Every structure is written in structure tokens, then in C-alpha cells.
Amino acid sequence: MPDPNPPPGFSRRSFMKTVGVSATVTTLSGIAEAHALAREQEAGDQLLGPGPISIAFTVNGKAAEMRVEPSTTLAEALRFQLGLTGTKVICDRGACGGCSVILNGKLANACMMLVIDAQGASITTIEGIAKGSKLDPVQESYLRHDALQCGYCTPGFIVATRVLLDDVPKPTLDQIKKALGGNICRCGTYTNIFNAALEASGQAPIMDQKGVA
Ligand code: FES
Ligand code: FES
Secondary structure, three states, X not given: OOOOOOOOOOOHHHHHHXXXXXXXXXXXXXXXXXXXXXXXXXXXXXXXOOOOEEEEEEEOOEEEEEEEOOOOEHHHHHHHHOOXXXXXXXXXXXXXXXXXXXXXXXXXXHHHOEHHHHOOOEEEOHHHOOEOOEOOHHHHHHHHOOOOOOOOOHHHHHHHHHHHHHHOOOOOHHHHHHHOOOOOOOOOOHHHHHHHHHHHOOOOOHHHOOOOO
């Protein structure tokens, strides 16, 4: 019977080795542990934590380095270590899209991943969407269509819209709704948001489209 309270310094990996992987995969958490162990071994047995760890990545085209607790989320690192508070933490559980960032070209919820998993990544936050003082066409379109009320959800929507248009330059309304489906606007400005996305992609807003009231 393994000691349920391993002594300090007794790592999860050595604990897992002691009890054997087969004994731990009888529960879902055991399966997750086994996968984590396999990933550690594939990564060359590199153990990080439990103390502060060094992270380096690129944010908005600039190199960034920090030492953080391993439990730090990417959203926390961006906001509290780098002062990039445009990335909003609203639900903190992957349900609202307020923390949307572009991670290696893909949309990601920064509240749902540990910063350790962003090691070496290229990240763009809302602060990096504009080119200097020139707003991105998506930002200009959101302004033109007044696609916000309180504005709290807006950075996430703009980032998600930018990712969509990078992928699909002229999306249909259905594609826009689907792509922005992970973002929630509690003020209900969806019509204006969809219009902003349509216009940013060079298409007529909903009200001007035949058959749409
Ligand atoms: S704050 Fe990350 S999804 Fe809501
Ligand atoms: S503008 Fe208020 S939550 Fe979207």
C-alpha cells in the first residue's frame, strides 16, 4: 500500500513510479495522471515546479520573460506580470471568451491554460491587434457599428473576429455566429457585433442584406 502522504520532495513522478501506472489508471484522474507522466517522459523527464518557474514567450511581437508559480494561468500572467489588462477575466472558466487571445495563430481562452503551456509561444492580445496608432479594420468596424455597451466583452470579440477573418476572409453570417459562439455579450449587442464583422470583411451589414430585417 503506497504512503498516502509522501514526504516533502517526493515528486508526483516518483510516486507514480513507485505505485505503478497500471494501479492508477482505474479512475479518470488516474488516466489523466498517466497521460501527464507519459508527456513528462516524452519531454525528456524535465520536472518543473513546485517552486517558481521561468517562462519565455513572445507577446505582441516582443520577447517576454517572467518567473511565476506553476499554477499561474496565461490570463493572470498577461494581466499581472505584463500589465496587459485588455485581456479580461470574466467567467474564469472558459465560458465567455472575455480572455480570448491569439496563440500561435489560433484562438485561445487565456483563463483556461497555464502559462507554462505557453512556453515559447507567440501570443497576440487585444493590445497587439492595432498596428501602432493605426487601428485594425476589425476595431474600426466595431467602433463604426457601435458594437458595444459596457465594453467588457469587446476585446475578446475583436480578437475572435480577427482570428475568423484571418482564416475566412469573407465569412457568411452563419460562420460569423459560429466563430463568435464562444464569446458572450451580456449587454446583448450581437446585431451590431455581427454587422461589424460583416463590414470588416467587406460585406454589407445584416440590415442591408436582402430578406433580413
Ligand atoms: S474569462 Fe476566460 S472564458 Fe471567460
Ligand atoms: S458590451 Fe457589455 S458585455 Fe458586451
